Amino acid sequence: MITIQHLSKKFGKLHVLDDVSLTLEGGQCIALIGPNGSGKTTLIKAILGMIVPQSGNITFKGKDIAHEWRYRNQIGYMPQMGRYPENMTIGQVLNMMKDIRKMPESALDNHLFIAFGLDGMLDKRMRTLSGGTRQKVSACLAFMFNPEVLILDEPTAGLDPLSTELLKDKIRAEKQQDKLIVITSHVLSDLDDLVTEVIYMQDGKPLFHKSLQALKAETGADRLSKAIAQVMATHELMEGTL
Numbered sequence: 001m002i003t004i005q006h007l008s009k010k011f012g013k014l015h016v017l018d019d020v021s022l023t024l025e026g027g028q029c030i031a032l033i034g035p036n037g038s039g040k041t042t043l044i045k046a047i048l049g050m051i052v053p054q055s056g057n058i059t060f061k062g063k064d065i066a067h068e069w070r071y072r073n074q075i076g077y078m079p080q081m082g083r084y085p086e087n088m089t090i091g092q093v094l095n096m097m098k099d100i101r102k103m104p105e106s107a108l109d110n111h112l113f114i115a116f117g118l119d120g121m122l123d124k125r126m127r128t129l130s131g132g133t134r135q136k137v138s139a140c141l142a143f144m145f146n147p148e149v150l151i152l153d154e155p156t157a158g159l160d161p162l163s164t165e166l167l168k169d170k171i172r173a174e175k176q177q178d179k180l181i182v183i184t185s186h187v188l189s190d191l192d193d194l195v196t197e198v199i200y201m202q203d204g205k206p207l208f209h210k211s212l213q214a215l216k217a218e219t220g221a222d223r224l225s226k227a228i229a230q231v232m233a234t235h236e237l238m239e240g241t242l
């Protein structure tokens with residue numbers, strides 16, 4: 001569904017994405033993990049067309065995304081830190097997005113809107129919201145237009161345990177519908193029972209992209225966090241011997 005070929009991005013002298021090639025298929029729920037600053041958010045922004053790479057290309061359903069924007073309607077994006085017009089109320093923000101997307105009310109997915117109780121907070125201004133409530137607005141918007149692809153950047157950051165479970169249930173339900181879901185998170189325990197594949201970024205490159213099953217089998221670990229710890233320890237050991 002999404003193909004990334006030889007993608008490189010520099011910010012000044014910093015090589016943030018270094019010749020990245022990946023294929024992301026529908027029906028997969030992919031954990032995009034790696035240390036701080038390894039390029040995960042930059043990769044996501046490149047897929048969304050929010051940054052322009054120095055070289056390489058990205059295709060969405062076989063079409064190059066350069067100079068394209070319509071494909072973005074098929075992607076629900078939950079940013080790490082949602083930015084909204086701060087003087088607007090939750091209701092105004094949601095209505096603005098509905099106006100832009102022009103999707104009939106009957107086609108909207110209001111599941112999270114109701115589950116998170118946002119229907120009782122429509123008059124609250126964005127600038128007054130707690131971090132967790134802002135995150136709920138972002139989640140609600142990402143899922144609302146029933147996109148084929150969901151890209152969730154640290155989706156559970158700031159959410160209380162109940163809301164985290166509601167969001168995870170929603171992600172599971174979407175996964176059943178053959179959508180492509182990409183999640184970055186530093187809370188690996190949140191990903192264990194969700195993801196089918198793991199991409200591990202290190203210094204702007206994918207160190208590996210494999211199924212969770214294969215990763216667990218190779219490492220003998222029963223949890224994603226243990227498997228990643230083992231891979232990292234081995235990698236550091238190998239780096240030390242080079």
Ligand SMILES: Nc1ncnc2c1ncn2[C@@H]1O[C@H](COP(=O)(O)OP(=O)(O)OP(=O)(O)O)[C@@H](O)[C@H]1O
Nearest residue numbers: 011012014016034035036037038039040041042043
């Ligand atoms: N607009 C920008 N201008 C300059 N440098 C940037 C910009 N955006 C990102 N960077 C740098 O690129 C590197 C990768 O950042 P990125 O946000 O992609 O990492 P990340 O893997 O998502 O990290 P984290 O786990 O902390 O969210 C970092 O060193 C960051 O400082």
